[in-house]
Structures are given as C-alpha cells and as structure tokens.
Amino acid sequence: MENKNKIQKNVILNGIAASPGIAQGEAYLYFRNEIPIEMRNLGVDDVPGEVERFLSAIEKSKKEILVLRQEYINNTGAIQEGMIFEAHALILEDPQILEKTIAGIERTNKNAEFCFNLAVNSVIDMFSNMKNEFFRERALDIIDIRRRILRNLSNIQHRGLSNLPKPVIVVSHDLGPSDTASIDKKNVKAIVTDLGGHTSHSVIIARSMGLPAVVALADITGRVKHGDTLIVDGSMGQVILQPTKEKQNDYQERQKDIFALSRSLQQIRDKPAITRDGVHIELSANIEAADEAEDVIKHGANGVGLLRTEFLCLQRGEFPSEEEQYELYSAIIETVSPQSVVIRTYDLGGDKFALLQDTENEQNPFLGWRAIRFCLDHPRIFKAQLRAILRAGAKGNIKIMLPFICDVGEVIISKKYLKEVEQELLEAGIPFCQDYELGVMIETPSAAISGDILAPKIDFFSIGTNDLTQYLLAVDRGNEKVARYYDPLNPSVIRSIKNVVKYGHAAGIWVGICGEIAADPLVAYLLIGLGIDELSISPIFIPDVKRLIRSMNFSDARFAAQQVLRMSGAREIKCFLAGQLEGVRYF
Amino acid sequence: MKEYSETAAVTNELGIHVRPATLIVKESTGFQSKITLCNENGYEADAKSIIAMMQLEAEKGTSVHVSACGEDAEEAVRAIIKLFVDKFDED
Numbered sequence: 001m002e003n004k005n006k007i008q009k010n011v012i013l014n015g016i017a018a019s020p021g022i023a024q025g026e027a028y029l030y031f032r033n034e035i036p037i038e039m040r041n042l043g044v045d046d047v048p049g050e051v052e053r054f055l056s057a058i059e060k061s062k063k064e065i066l067v068l069r070q071e072y073i074n075n076t077g078a079i080q081e082g083m084i085f086e087a088h089a090l091i092l093e094d095p096q097i098l099e100k101t102i103a104g105i106e107r108t109n110k111n112a113e114f115c116f117n118l119a120v121n122s123v124i125d126m127f128s129n130m131k132n133e134f135f136r137e138r139a140l141d142i143i144d145i146r147r148r149i150l151r152n153l154s155n156i157q158h159r160g161l162s163n164l165p166k167p168v169i170v171v172s173h174d175l176g177p178s179d180t181a182s183i184d185k186k187n188v189k190a191i192v193t194d195l196g197g198h199t200s201h202s203v204i205i206a207r208s209m210g211l212p213a214v215v216a217l218a219d220i221t222g223r224v225k226h227g228d229t230l231i232v233d234g235s236m237g238q239v240i241l242q243p244t245k246e247k248q249n250d251y252q253e254r255q256k257d258i259f260a261l262s263r264s265l266q267q268i269r270d271k272p273a274i275t276r277d278g279v280h281i282e283l284s285a286n287i288e289a290a291d292e293a294e295d296v297i298k299h300g301a302n303g304v305g306l307l308r309t310e311f312l313c314l315q316r317g318e319f320p321s322e323e324e325q326y327e328l329y330s331a332i333i334e335t336v337s338p339q340s341v342v343i344r345t346y347d348l349g350g351d352k353f354a355l356l357q358d359t360e361n362e363q364n365p366f367l368g369w370r371a372i373r374f375c376l377d378h379p380r381i382f383k384a385q386l387r388a389i390l391r392a393g394a395k396g397n398i399k400i401m402l403p404f405i406c407d408v409g410e411v412i413i414s415k416k417y418l419k420e421v422e423q424e425l426l427e428a429g430i431p432f433c434q435d436y437e438l439g440v441m442i443e444t445p446s447a448a449i450s451g452d453i454l455a456p457k458i459d460f461f462s463i464g465t466n467d468l469t470q471y472l473l474a475v476d477r478g479n480e481k482v483a484r485y486y487d488p489l490n491p492s493v494i495r496s497i498k499n500v501v502k503y504g505h506a507a508g509i510w511v512g513i514c515g516e517i518a519a520d521p522l523v524a525y526l527l528i529g530l531g532i533d534e535l536s537i538s539p540i541f542i543p544d545v546k547r548l549i550r551s552m553n554f555s556d557a558r559f560a561a562q563q564v565l566r567m568s569g570a571r572e573i574k575c576f577l578a579g580q581l582e583g584v585r586y587f
Numbered sequence: 588m589k590e591y592s593e594t595a596a597v598t599n600e601l602g603i604h605v606r607p608a609t610l611i612v613k614e615s616t617g618f619q620s621k622i623t624l625c626n627e628n629g630y631e632a633d634a635k636s637i638i639a640m641m642q643l644e645a646e647k648g649t650s651v652h653v654s655a656c657g658e659d660a661e662e663a664v665r666a667i668i669k670l671f672v673d674k675f676d677e678d
Contacts, residue, residue, distance in 0.1 A: 083605075083606050086609050086613075087605045090612050090613075091637055094638045096638045097638070126638075127641070130642075130644060134601070135604075135644055141605075
C-alpha cells in the first residue's frame with residue numbers, strides 16, 4: 001500500500017493562474033541569488049583557457065570594485081572608509097584565493113567556478129570560526145566578493161536559466177529579467193513561483209513562450225525538492241505535488257483536450273479580425289526574440305505590435321552592435337513581411353536592469369533613469385539602434401515606437417536624431433526605410449493627460465497598460481503588500497485610455513494597446529468598445545481574442561463602454577463586462 | 588639571501604583589522620622580500636596576503652614578530668614596523 005511511505009500523495013497547492021495550459025515533469029529548483037556551481041571536467045587542452053577565464057573574471061571584478069570605490073569617495077568624500085573597497089580588491093588577488101584556484105584548476109582539471117568556490121569557502125569558514133566578532137563578520141565581505149566573481153564568471157559562460165539539463169518545470173521564489181533573458185526555451189515545460197502576480201515578469205515570459213505558469217504559491221520552493229514530479233495546471237492555478245499514477249493519467253487526458261481545443265482555434269488563424277458588424281481590429285503580437293517571429297504567423301497575428309528590443313541586450317550582457325541588431329531586426333521583419341513590425345527602442349531601467357558599468361542601483365528605478373531618458377543620454381547607443389532599425393526597415397514594413405515619453409521635447413529630440421541618422425545613411429549610400437511611422441508609448445500619466453500635445457508630432461499611440469496602471473494608481477505591482485491595489489479596470493485607467501483614444505483620433509492617428517491585459521476577453525471587449533484600433537498581445541492568445549472579435553458586435557461593445565465610463569469601481573465594471581460577454585454567442 | 592626581523596607592539600585601538608591589513612599588504616608588495624608576520628600564538632602569516640593578515644587576529648596589547656627574507660629584508664621590516672609605530676594613522 002501507498003501508506004508504507006509517509007509521503008502524502010496528490011497535495012494540491014493553489015496560486016494564481018497566470019498562463020494557461022497543463023504540464024507534467026520534474027522540478028528544477030532555481031535560486032536567483034545563488035549561482036549554481038557545477039563541477040565540470042576539462043580536457044588538458046582547455047586548462048590554460050580556463051585559467052585565463054578565471055583571471056579575466058578577477059580583472060573585471062577588480063575594475064567594478066574600483067569604480068564603486070571612486071563613486072563612494074565622490075559621493076561621500078570619505079577616503080578612509082573608501083579603503084574597504086581597496087581591501088576587497090586585495091582580497092580578490094589574495095594568494096589564498098588566486099593561487100589556490102589556479103593551482104586547483106591545473107591540478108584537478110576542473111572548471112574555474114568549482115575550484116574557486118573550494119578556495120574561497122575555506123577562507124569563509126576560517127573567518128566564520130574566528131573568536132573576534134569583528135573578524136567573524138568579515139566572512140560577509142568575502143561572501144560578497146564570491147558572489148561578484150561567480151557572477152562575472154557566469155557572465156562569460158552561462159547565466160540564469162540558459163543551461164537546463166533536460167525539459168523541466170522551473171520552480172523559483174521569483175524570476176526577474178536577468179534570470180529569464182536567456183532562458184533555455186526548449187527545456188522549460190512550465191514556470192511556478194512563490195511570488196508574483198498577473199503581470200509579473202515571470203508571467204509575461206511564460207505567456208510569451210506559451211508555457212503554463214502558476215505564481216503566488218507562497219512556499220513552493222520550500223515544499224518541492226529538485227527532481228520531484230509535479231503537475232502544473234496553469235488554467236486552474238494549481239500545482240500538484242507527488243501525483244499518483246492515476247492523477248498523472250487523468251491530467252494527460254486533459255492535456256489532450258486542451259490541445260484539441262487549441263487546434264480548433266487554429267482554424268480561425270487565417271480569418272481576419274473583423275466584428276460581426278464589420279469593424280476591423282488590428283490584432284498583432286508582442287515578441288522579444290527572433291525565434292518568436294514564426295509564432296506570429298503560426299497564431300494568425302497581423303504583424304508585430306511590439307518588439308521589445310531591450311531583451312536583445314539583456315541576453316548578451318552588453319549592447320549589441322549596429323550590425324548585430326540589423327541582422328536580428330531584418331530576420332524578424334522578413335519573416336513577418338508584408339505585415340508590419342513595431343520596433344520599440346530600448347526600454348531599459350525600471351525592472352529591466354542594464355548590465356552596464358554606468359548604471360547604479362537607483363533608489364526608485366521606476367521613477368528613474370529609464371527607457372527614452374537613458375537613450376537620450378546615450379546618443380551613440382540610441383543612434384546605433386536607430387540606424388539598425390532604419391536599415392533593416394528597407395526589407396519590409398516598420399514602425400518605430402519610443403517608450404516612456406513624458407514630454408513632447410523627448411519626441412522632438414528623438415526626431416532630430418532620426419533625421420541625423422537618415423542623413424548619414426543617405427550620404428553613405430546605404431539603403432534604408434524612408435516611409436516609416438513614428439509613434440510613442442503612452443505609459444505615464446503625463447503622456448495620457450497631454451496626448452493632444454503629442455499627437456500632432458507623431459503617427460500613432462500605443463498604450464502600455466501595465467505601466468500606465470502602475471503610475472496612475474501609484475502601485476508597485478511587484479510589492480505583495482500593495483499588489484491588490486493594481487487593477488487595470490480601475491475607472492481612472494479606463495478614463496485615461498478613453499482620453500488617449502479621443503486625442504489620437506482627433507489628430508487622425510491610430511491608437512493601440514500593447515499590454516498583456518488585452519489578452520483577457522473581458523478587457524479586450526471593453527478596449528474595442530472604447531475605440532482602440534489595435535490590440536497587441538502574446539501570440540498564443542491571438543486565436544482566443546480573434547474568436548471574440550469575430551463573434552461580437554462593435555456597436556454593442558461601444559454601448560457597453562459608455563456605461564462602464566459611468567461606473568465607479570473595478571468590481572462593478574468586471575461584473576458588468578462578464579454579463580455582457582455572456583451575451584456574446586461564440587461561433 | 589638576507590634575513591632581518593623585529594618585534595612590534597599592536598597599540599592602535601582596533602588591532603589589525605581591515606584597514607591596517609590593507610596598509611600592510613600595500614606596503615609589503617613594494618618589496619621583493621618574503622615578509623612574514625607571526626602572532627603570539629606562533630601563527631605565521633604572509634604579509635602580502637590580506638586574508639592572512641586578518642587571520643592574525645592581532646589585537647591591541649599583543650605583539651607581532653615581523654621577519655623578512657630577501658635583498659631588501661631590512662628596509663621591508665622597518666617599513667612595516669613604522670606602520671605599527673604610527674598606529675596605522677589611526678586613534
């Protein structure tokens with residue numbers, strides 16, 4: 001009998017259903033702050049290269065520490081205290097670490113991470129056991145140095161979830177852009193996390209990859225061991241631990257059903273997104289990697305409504321050259337052609353950290369040096385990107401979108417750079433796209449309120465509902481304590497969207513939405529009713545939303561939206577919209 | 588090969604903590620000689636290793652034996668002793 005072992009079977013954990021679908025497989029515990037240290041055997045020929053790799057990680061770490069020291073002294077004027085950084089730099093090159101690691105690599109033919117970790121841990125142990133409390137605490141300094149070196153080692157070799165051994169279910173406390181930027185897509189079956197909400201980064205990634213995800217499971221990392229079998233039900237928001245064979249078979253059947261349903265949705269792939277009363281809605285896809293361009297076609301999207309270019313640098317840890325960008329953008333543009341690709345210039349900062357020397361931790365990154373602000377302060381980086389975009393644009397149909405605009409001045413300066421780049425390309429005789437549209441993201445209250453000032457300068461608006469909601473409601477959606485206040489159906493958000501549509505249409509430009517919220521049929525229905533011309537969502541949700549569009553009447557949705565604009569609370573709005581959608585007969 | 592040694596008293600308030608250790612290593616690396624510091628428990632530490640310097644756990648009121656071996660042994664020892672006498676510019 002099963003009772004012989006005390007492990008309870010079929011334990012169900014409930015979280016938030018973040019991305020639909022069912023997956024079964026082995027758990028892969030991933031701790032974002034600890035870089036997993038694996039042991040690898042090297043060939044004899046690889047040893048000198050490995051020592052070299054270690055030395056360059058030390059060199060890089062040392063440079064970083066000296067930059068920190070200079071900043072510290074500049075900011076505080078405290079040269080004496082700045083000496084702690086000098087001490088750290090000396091620790092890096094201490095014979096007990098440097099020589100021991102190199103000797104380890106050369107004697108055992110093992111990789112640098114492994115040998116370094118052995119050397120540094122014996123030093124940490126030594127400090128931890130000292131009798132003087134002050135010296136015991138120095139172990140923390142060395143732990144910090146260990147983290148820095150391991151990070152710089154992994155920078156070169158692998159980072160985050162890029163190197164999974166086989167198809168697994170990723171179990172983590174939370175995932176950030178740094179973890180998922182280079183995620184090994186082929187080997188992730190599902191994502192489950194302790195933290196997170198509907199719009200957290202792990203969820204956006206899971207959806208864009210079409211993977212089931214359950215978040216806000218509280219303590220799944222404490223309850224699951226590496227290699228445990230799990231069932232993830234992303235549609236119900238459940239994770240099942242220690243499933244019995246029956247349970248596994250049961251879910252296998254349901255997996256087949258879901259597959260069959262998605263096949264029937266595929267049948268409307270090639271049909272246009274037109275309401276029953278003849279209103280055409282642009283239904284396009286959000287993507288962030290070249291290999292997703294195929295998905296755009298596969299799911300029947302009308303081009304790309306948002307290409308997130310910043311992930312290209314997050315993957316590499318540095319800014320790609322103009323040439324690399326050109327290749328990448330060209331590949332996507334050619335795949336999607338003749339439909340258009342909306343390319344958003346770098347939206348770095350906020351929760352998308354830049355792996356650059358000159359970005360520091362900001363007190364308030366979401367109100368900080370991000371997106372267009374960063375680009376305008378780095379004309380070389382910005383112009384290289386614009387050049388790559390314009391050149392690639394010659395191969396198809398592009399639109400350029402500027403993120404995080406707060407003031408018309410930012411648009412004017414960006415246009416000046418575009419003009420300069422065009423002039424340079426013209427003079428160099430390099431072919432480029434001359435008839436692109438230029439648009440801005442509306443994601444700050446200032447842009448939403450002053451849409452009438454921005455509209456005459458540009459060709460389209462695209463509303464970023466995630467950020468707009470966050471800034472309008474003053475809620476950090478990553479902060480569990482306040483995340484419940486985050487609601488895109490809050491009347492202030494809906495009114496802002498309505499105003500942006502009004503300003504855009506008055507100036508004769510189109511208005512889109514590129515937030516994942518538009519994938520929710522309730523919200524999509526409302527947005528269409530508010531007069532939004534384009535919805536851009538993850539490719540996997542395209543068939544669902546297209547089915548809704550083809551089943552609804554625009555006139556009904558417009559009437560419903562007018563009623564919603566008179567309502568006072570998100571709950572009331574949600575109930576009302578649910579009632580309206582019940583009236584839609586899908587076919 | 589020349590050898591030279593002298594004993595220093597630890598007189599600064601905090602003993603050889605991070606900052607004095609940093610100063611000793613920076614001073615030592617300017618000399619060719621191998622420089623060794625030995626605490627009252629007989630623990631010998633390489634003066635060019637900051638980790639070893641901190642492992643000395645040399646507190647105020649103890650003494651440290653400084654020895655060097657190499658061409659510039661005497662200058663090296665004198666330079667290190669001077670740091671102790673100057674209380675590492677602390678206090």
